[in-house]
Amino acid sequence: MAAQNNPVRGIAIMCVSMFFFVAVDTLARELTQRLPVSQILWVRFLIFAAIVVAIVGPRTVRSKLKSRNPWLQFGRSMVLVAEIAVFVLSFRYLPVADVHAVAAAVPLIVTALAVPMLGERVGWRRWIAVGIGFFAVLAIVRPGFLDLDWYHLLPVAGAMVWAFYQVLIRLTAHYDGQDTTLLWTVLAGAAFTTLFGWVDWVWPDPQTWLLLIGAGFLGTAAHYTLILALNAAPASLLQPFVYTTFPWAVLLGLIFFGEFPDTVTIMGAAVLIAVGIYVMRREAKTAG
Secondary structure, three states: OOOOOOHHHHOOOOHHHHHHHHHHHHHHHHOOOOHHHHHHHHHHHHHHHHHHHHHHOEEEEEEHOOOOHHHHHHHHHHHHHHHHHHHHHHHHHHOOOHHHHHOOHHHHHHHHHHHHHHOOOOOOOHHHHHHHHHHHHHHHHHEEEOOHHHHHHHHHHHHHHHHHHHHHHHHOOOOOOOHHHHHHHHHHHHHHHHHHHHOOOOOOHHHHHHHHHHHHHHHHHHHHHHHHHHHHHHHHHHHHHHHHHHHHHHHHHHHHHOOOHHHHHHHHHHHHHHHHHHHHHHHHHOOO
């Protein structure tokens, strides 16, 4: 494992990782127009699981699956399945950039959840930041000002589930190592989605197969480069660069779908990014 002594390399890899994550979401937006969400989830987890098992080593999988808290690992994996399902479904109805604008609230939700779930103390400054972020989300969704369909709330639900998942990751870190957590993620996810992924199966044409396989490999690349980035530089330095997902989402949405967020969405995302970075820095300062 590389030492955390190359900030420039870490930042560069982090930005590439965020691009991969948005690329997966861009493919998901196209795939949801062709296939059921359940099928997309199933194929994605099967590919992810196959690649991870190959990297970890099939002979060591059984030993590395031994967890000190298997129920927590299983629950966390199911939360991830739910999070991916909600976001993939949101891409069927909403532009990629709009979804990522709301998702920028995740660090603020994590801060709020960390109080009851992890017993962390949050000062008044961070609570004000969380409140500002809440109003920024309202500005993006705009309930009461536009016709609000149910799918406009999907990114909000996805952000909440994603934040809950991140808190669970912090909890599992007290029990198991990264390999165990990663294996539980992909194998439990693959096993669970197998229960329903085939029910509404639509046989993909060759182009759709390429998109499905591409999404699987890009998702794996996104997680792998994220690990590389965290091995090259401290997490506290890299966290603000998570927000590069929004400009990537704007760019890819414009190129592939001709979609561009309106002014209110851009301003709301800017506010969320600003207060999110502030919260991250306050947390790093408190931890230090």
